[in-house]
Amino acid sequence: MRKEPFPSLKLILEMFLIGTLGITTVSFTYFLAIETIDTSLAIVMWYFFPVIVVLISWIVFKKRPSRNIVISLFFSLTGIIITTGQVKGGSNSAIALVMISSFLFAFYLLAVTRTLAKVNLLTGVTFINIGAAIGYWLICATLPFGLSVDFPSNQSSWIYISTFALFGTVAPFMFSYAGLKRVGPSMLSVITTIEPVLAILMGVIFLNEAVTITRVVGATFVIGALIALSILESRDEAALEHQ
Incomplete structure (x- = not known):
């Protein structure tokens, strides 16, 4: 930060808004959802956001998707339908929250790509x-949806929270932003599609979540479709650069 000029007030406000309205709302809706839905299922459904990005690019930026992208969209939706079929009754609100989080993240990704430049x-x-x-302090101050705040009462809990904040939030964002600057959003999407696989694996190992054939098939549809979508987008970008 020392070698760079201090950003303008407008740019600072823009970054604050991305954090407050972007990261906060995306993570808050996701955390609410995983209270009543398996983590592995939630994250597979959450990875619908690349499809939303394509649709926004089509509607807003008039970038019409190719036939291959439409096929990828179809298989992604198929996988999500298969996966959500594994959700227990009474979890419709959780499904809605996950999809809202995914939708918000699509807008967040477009905004942060523009700002990081x-x-x-x-x-x-x-x-x-x-x-x-x-953003989270505002949530603590207003307590929407009848939520309550319980602050840790001992030192070890604060240490855990600080560790999670550093290695679970700040460091991942730093690495993802660095990757976004170097390889662009398309290749970054290819790399991050490994996350649903790891989420399912971690859910099984640490949270004793069940592994079913339907869940594996649904996750395979989603991950396969998103990898195909990202690769096709990368090819299109490379072709345009060489023209």
């Missing part, structure tokens, strides 16, 4: 994460 990595990570912290 104007600032360096540390500046972006710093102000966006400060904005996210402000």
Whole structure:
């Protein structure tokens, strides 16, 4: 941050808003959802966001998707339908929250890609994460949906929270932003599609979540469709660059 000029007030507010309205709302709706739905199922459904990005690009930026992209969209939706069929009754609200989180993340990704082009990595990570912290303090102050706040009462709990904040939030954002700057959103999407696989694996190992054939098939449809979509988008971008 020392080598770069201090960002303008407008740019600082833009980064704060990305953190407050982007990260906070995306993670808050997701955390609400996983209270009543398996983590592995939630994250597979959440990975619907690349499809939303394609649709937004088509509607807003007039970038019509190719036939291959439409096919990828079909298989992704098929996988999500198969996966959500494994959700127990009474979880419709959780499904809705996951999809809202995914939809919001699509807008967040488009916004952060635009903003990161104007600032360096540390500046972006710093102000966006400060904005996210402000967003959660606002939630604590207003307590929507009848929520309550229980602050830790011992030192070890604060240490755990600080560790999760550093290695579970700040560090991942820094690495993802660095990757976004270097390889672009398409290739980043290819790399991050490994997350649903890891989420299912971690859910089985640490949370004793069940493995079913239907769940594996649904996850395979989603992951396969998203990998195909990302690769096709990368090819299109490469072809345009060589024209």
